[in-house]
Amino acid sequence: xxxxxxxxxxxxxxxxxxxxxxxxxxxxxxxxxxxxxxxxxxxxxxxxxxxxxxxxxxxxxxxxxxxxxxxxxxxxxxxxxxxxxxxxxxxxxxxxxxxxxxxxxxxxxxxxxxxxxxxxxxxxxxxxxxxxxxxxxxxxxxxxxxxxxxxxxxxxxxxxxxxxxxxxxxxxxxxxxxxxxxxxxxxxxxxxxxxxxxxxxxxxxxxxxxxxxxxxxxxxxxxxxxxxxxxxxxxxxxxxxxxxxxxxxxxxxxxxxxxxxxxxxxxxxxxxxxxxxxxxxxxxxxxxxxxxxxxxxxxxxxxxxxxxxxxxxxxxxxxxxxxxxxxxxxxxxxxxxxxxxxxxxxxxxxxxxxxxxxxx
Amino acid sequence: xxxxxxxxxxxxxxxxxxxxxxxxxxxxxxxxxxxxxxxxxxxxxxxxxxxxxxxxxxxxxxxxxxxxxxxxxxxxxxxxxxxxxxxxxxxxxxxxxxxxxxxxxxxxxxxxxxxxxxxxxxxxxxxxxxxxxxxxxxxxxxxxxxxxxxxxxxxxxxxxxxxxxxxxxxxxxxxxxxxxxxxxxxxxxxxxxxxxxxxxxxxxxxxxxxxxxxxxxxxxxxxxxxxxxxxxxxxxxxxxxxxxxxxxxxxxxxxxxxxxxxxxxxxxxxxxxxxxxxxxxxxxxxxxxxxxxxxxxxxxxxxxxxxxxxxxxxxxxxxxxxxxxxxxxxxxxxxxxxxxxxxxxxxxxxxxxx
Numbered sequence: 001x002x003x004x005x006x007x008x009x010x011x012x013x014x015x016x017x018x019x020x021x022x023x024x025x026x027x028x029x030x031x032x033x034x035x036x037x038x039x040x041x042x043x044x045x046x047x048x049x050x051x052x053x054x055x056x057x058x059x060x061x062x063x064x065x066x067x068x069x070x071x072x073x074x075x076x077x078x079x080x081x082x083x084x085x086x087x088x089x090x091x092x093x094x095x096x097x098x099x100x101x102x103x104x105x106x107x108x109x110x111x112x113x114x115x116x117x118x119x120x121x122x123x124x125x126x127x128x129x130x131x132x133x134x135x136x137x138x139x140x141x142x143x144x145x146x147x148x149x150x151x152x153x154x155x156x157x158x159x160x161x162x163x164x165x166x167x168x169x170x171x172x173x174x175x176x177x178x179x180x181x182x183x184x185x186x187x188x189x190x191x192x193x194x195x196x197x198x199x200x201x202x203x204x205x206x207x208x209x210x211x212x213x214x215x216x217x218x219x220x221x222x223x224x225x226x227x228x229x230x231x232x233x234x235x236x237x238x239x240x241x242x243x244x245x246x247x248x249x250x251x252x253x254x255x256x257x258x259x260x261x262x263x264x265x266x267x268x269x270x271x272x273x274x275x276x277x278x279x280x281x282x283x284x285x286x287x288x289x290x291x292x293x294x295x296x297x298x299x300x301x302x303x304x305x306x307x308x309x310x311x312x313x314x315x316x317x318x319x320x321x322x323x324x325x326x327x328x329x330x331x332x333x334x335x336x337x338x339x340x341x342x343x344x345x346x347x348x349x350x351x352x353x354x355x356x357x358x359x360x
Numbered sequence: 361x362x363x364x365x366x367x368x369x370x371x372x373x374x375x376x377x378x379x380x381x382x383x384x385x386x387x388x389x390x391x392x393x394x395x396x397x398x399x400x401x402x403x404x405x406x407x408x409x410x411x412x413x414x415x416x417x418x419x420x421x422x423x424x425x426x427x428x429x430x431x432x433x434x435x436x437x438x439x440x441x442x443x444x445x446x447x448x449x450x451x452x453x454x455x456x457x458x459x460x461x462x463x464x465x466x467x468x469x470x471x472x473x474x475x476x477x478x479x480x481x482x483x484x485x486x487x488x489x490x491x492x493x494x495x496x497x498x499x500x501x502x503x504x505x506x507x508x509x510x511x512x513x514x515x516x517x518x519x520x521x522x523x524x525x526x527x528x529x530x531x532x533x534x535x536x537x538x539x540x541x542x543x544x545x546x547x548x549x550x551x552x553x554x555x556x557x558x559x560x561x562x563x564x565x566x567x568x569x570x571x572x573x574x575x576x577x578x579x580x581x582x583x584x585x586x587x588x589x590x591x592x593x594x595x596x597x598x599x600x601x602x603x604x605x606x607x608x609x610x611x612x613x614x615x616x617x618x619x620x621x622x623x624x625x626x627x628x629x630x631x632x633x634x635x636x637x638x639x640x641x642x643x644x645x646x647x648x649x650x651x652x653x654x655x656x657x658x659x660x661x662x663x664x665x666x667x668x669x670x671x672x673x674x675x676x677x678x679x680x681x682x683x684x685x686x687x688x689x690x691x692x693x694x695x696x697x698x699x700x701x702x703x704x705x706x707x708x709x710x711x712x713x714x
Contacts, residue, residue, distance in 0.1 A: 076492075136700045137654045139429070144700075147641065147693025154686035286637040291431070291496050304490045339504030343497035350489045 025352055026299055026316045029345075030323060037327030044330045051208050055174075057322045058210040058276070059084070059269045063293040064300075064314040065221045066265035069258050071297050072225075074238045074306025075131065075138035077259065079145035080266040081290040083123050085283030086149045087270035091116025092162040092280020095169070105166040113271045120267020121260055123149050128256030142259075146290075153282045162280035173275030177207035213272060217265075222311040234258065238306030295342060296321055299349040320345070378702055379649055379666050382695075386670065390677035397680055400555070407562045410672030411627075412437065412620045412636060414665060416643035417650075418569050419616035421664045422576065422609050424647050425589045427656025428484060428491035430610065432498035433617040433643060436476050437636030439502040440621025444469035445515035445631030448522065458519035466622055473621070476502055477614020481607030495610075506633035515631035526626025529556035530563050561623045568619055572612065573661035585609065589656030642671050645692055649699045670695065 038045040063080050070077040095112035099105065123145050130141040180186045181203055191203065225231035233254055236244040245251050274280055283289060296317030302309025324345070325338050374381070391398035416433045423430040444465050451461030476498050483494035532540045533555040544554070576582035584605055587595040596602050617636070624635045646667030652659025671692065678688055 130697060130701075134701060135704055136697065139654055140648060140696060140700045143641065143644065144693040144697035147689040147691075147696065151686050151688070151690030151693065154689070155684075159686075286634055291499070294492075295496065298493055304492055334508070336504045336507035339500040339507070341504075343500030343504070346493060346497045346500070347483065347489065350493050351487055354488050 026301075026313070026320050026349070030316065030320050033320070033323055033327055037323070037331060041327055041330030041332075044327055048205070049326070049330070051205070051211070053319075053322050053326050054211045054214070055208055055276070056326070057318055058214050059273055060289070060293060060296065060318045060322065061214045061218060061315060062265050062269035062272070063289055064296040064318045065218060065311060066262040066269075067290070067293040067297045068221075068300070068302060068309050068311055068314045069225065069234060070138070070262050071294070071302045071304060072234050072238045072306060072309045073255060073258055074241070074304075075255070075258070076142065076294065076304070077127070077262045078139065078142040078290045079123060079127065079149060080262060080293060081283050081287060082146055082149040082153065083120055083263050083266040084270040084273065084289065085281065086123070086153045087116040087120040087267035088273050089153050089157045089162055089270075089280045089282050090119055091271050092165060092274050093156055095165050095274075096162055096280075099166050100164070105168045109166060109169060109172075113274075116271045116274075117264065117267050120263050120270065122263075124260035124263025125256065127263065128259035131259060132252040132255040150283070150285060157280065157282050159282075161282065163278075165274070165278055165280070167278075169275050170278040173209065173272065173278070175209045176205040177209070177212065178205070180204040180206065210272070210276065217268065218311060218315060221265075225311055230254075230257075235307060238308070240307075292321065292342075293318075295346045298353075299346065301353070303353065317349075375702065379651070379663070379670065379699070383666060383670050383673065386673050386677070390673065390681070394677055394680040397677060400557070402676070402680070404556075404559060404562075406669075406672050406676045408559045408627075409676060410668060411561050411565045411623050412639050413642050413646060413668045413671060414565050414569060415616045415620035415623070416636065416639050417646040417664045417668045418572060418661055419613040419620075420643045420647045421650070421652060421659050421661055422572070422585065423491070423613050424644075424652045424654060425576075425585050425656060425659045426606060426609050427589045427592075427654075428606075428609070429644070429654070430480065430495045430613045431492065431640060432476060432480065432495040432502060433613060433620075434636035434638070434640040435499045435502040435506065435633070436473065436614055436617035437621040437624060437639070438631075438633045439476070439506045440469050440473045440618040441625040441635045442506050442509050442515055442621075442631035442633060443472055444622050444625045445518055446509060448519065448625075449515065449517055452519050453517075458521040461519065462522055462525070469622055470615070470618055473618025474611050474614055477611040477617075478607065480614065481610035484610060485603040485606035503633060510631065510633060516629075518625070518629050522626050523629045525560055526623070526629065528560045530558040530560055532556055561627055564623065565619070568616070569661060569665070572616075576661055581605075581608075586657055589658070591657075642668075642692065645696045645699075646671055648696060651703070653703070 034045070043049055063084065066080050067077060091112040093112075094115055095108045098108035098111060103111075127138075127141050127145050130136040130144075131138050175189060178186070178188060179191055225234065233244070233249050236247065236249060237251055237254060241251065297309060297314045298304065299317035299320055300309065300313025300315070302313065321342060324341055328338055328341065329335065387398070396402050416437065419433050420430060447468055448461050448465035451464060452458060456464070480491075480494050480498050483489040483497075484491050528542065530541065532538075532544055535553065535555065542560070576585060584595065584600045587598065587600060588602055588605060592602060620636060620639075621631075625631050628635075647659060647664050648654070649667035649670055650659060650663025650665070652663065674691055674695075675685075675688055678685065678691075
């Protein structure tokens with residue numbers, strides 16, 4: 001059968017539309033979810049709830065950022081969840097010891113955070129050396145580190161969260177840029193003086209510190225991946241390792257950097273978690289932060305084969321999962337459905353990726 | 361091999377049998393360090409608590425040989441423990457005899473337990489979803505469904521018979537007097553030393569593992585499994601129905617995870633969603649220690665059992681010694697990396713002897 005000209009162009013139009021939908025499906029999905037939840041959940045569509053979503057996403061945004069780099073190189077990092085717990089517990093322990101030993105709040109916080117961050121580099125360097133120099137498959141090397149960091153963390157904290165930390169931590173982690181008391185007062189960084197406790201519910205808080213923190217870190221990561229040589233090399237290694245070697249990229253060194261960066265970002269997430277919660281929390285063995293982060297990165301359009309993925313996609317992936325979780329919760333649906341929903345959305349993401357391979 | 365110098369032959373021997381030697385060394389070490397380790401009872405405890413790792417390890421062996429990975433085995437195990445407990449309790453409450461309700465419950469759960477594996481297989485083989493993602497999604501889904509089924513309360517009120525099967529032994533001997541199978545000798549021998557030999561759950565597990573170990577080693581099905589893992593394109597060209605085969609592999613994996621769940625239900629007389637959550641790492645580690653490669657094409661059930669034993673001995677030994685389980689995680693991580701490094705450094709040594 002010979003097709004009419006208009007029929008052919010009609011088909012191409014349709015295909016273009018399908019492609020556009022496939023490319024931005026996570027964005028469209030987020031929009032759909034928001035519309036649905038604004039009907040089903042009371043208070044879903046409010047400033048405080050969105051800030052809440054951002055607040056709860058901070059840690060996952062960092063972990064997904066870490067995983068994005070690793071997955072683009074064609075690897076995988078299963079240890080990020082426990083490196084996060086490790087740096088959380090370690091920095092909290094140092095803060096606790098220094099604070100109870102009489103050091104000032106700020107000094108103990110700064111020293112504790114920095115030493116937590118520095119220590120979180122070690123598992124990353126070990127991962128990188130094992131993977132790059134000794135050619136251990138990333139899955140195995142980071143799975144081994146999964147066990148080791150988990151064990152060390154539990155040994156440090158003996159299975160209990162580390163508490164009695166300086167109150168300043170929570171103040172910093174949960175502060176807002178702007179506080180507004182309608183018709184009365186406005187102040188930056190701290191609650192306006194003279195607000196009585198019974199009125200505190202009316203206080204409007206804008207721009208949480210966690211949002212500021214995530215935007216800063218993610219912007220740096222986005223720039224690093226998109227506009228620098230480091231980012232180009234990352235894609236090159238994931239796209240074709242042999243070609244990257246022949247192009248003169250020092251692949252081994254680069255991979256070590258990638259796994260160190262991943263561990264550092266997980267450590268950053270852990271330290272920030274101390275600021276948010278005010279305790280040094282270990283990662284429970286069935287928390288599966290790493291799998292959640294990988295899911296977000298894959299929803300964001302990355303391929304486990306490497307060479308594909310972006311920070312913006314991963315951010316969308318995290319937001320999709322978190323909005324889904326938050327919306328289901330606000331709509332009064334049992335938390336168990338959340339697991340099922342995550343599983344199904346992940347499958348949809350990959351099938352879309354399979355159906356339209358040229359798009360991403 | 362005869363022409364090689366002695367030190368080279370020694371090295372090949374070490375490279376090839378390091379896991380076995382490690383197991384022996386570990387056993388000797390623990391027999392000195394912990395009291396009551398190397399006794400009939402101690403050894404049976406190792407196997408009794410190891411059943412879950414043995415079964416999940418075998419499940420993972422099949423998948424890993426094809427070059428895939430199955431992250432869902434742990435939660436399929438929990439799912440099966442809940443489903444079987446629910447069915448058995450429902451039947452027992454409606455007046456069916458304990459023996460029948462347990463048999464029906466086990467058979468039904470075995471069938472239901474194939475569903476997650478079948479879906480995994482369809483996703484991986486037909487829709488070309490990477491195994492990591494497909495089985496992770498199945499992990500989330502089975503976790504959610506399990507939690508929905510039990511609503512946060514572990515299943516209970518199972519008939520006593522379940523406990524009797526799960527914690528019973530295959531042979532009971534009172535030395536010099538009586539031997540009986542499955543049931544304890546009658547009360548007239550009270551006060552005598554009763555030897556209990558081979559827990560029932562170990563018998564069940566090893567029958568299953570033996571059958572599938574035979575299938576992998578001796579049948580065409582096993583050959584095809586290695587062929588797919590070695591080179592998918594070659595396997596397709598050789599006329600193997602790769603899609604159907606891969607689907608079956610994930611069904612087998614799910615079958616073993618379901619068996620582990622049912623055995624968990626019999627052992628602990630309850631069903632819990634996270635019954636197998638902690639065993640995922642262990643099962644993959646055991647397979648890798650046993651000489652499998654995550655790139656596919658290598659691995660044996662025997663090797664996996666060896667790997668499982670290394671972990672089970674480690675865990676039981678540490679437990680008897682009273683060391684915190686925190687150290688177990690570190691030890692498992694170190695052994696895992698160590699195993700892969702050996703594989704990396706002596707590839708020609710290990711595989712020349714084949």
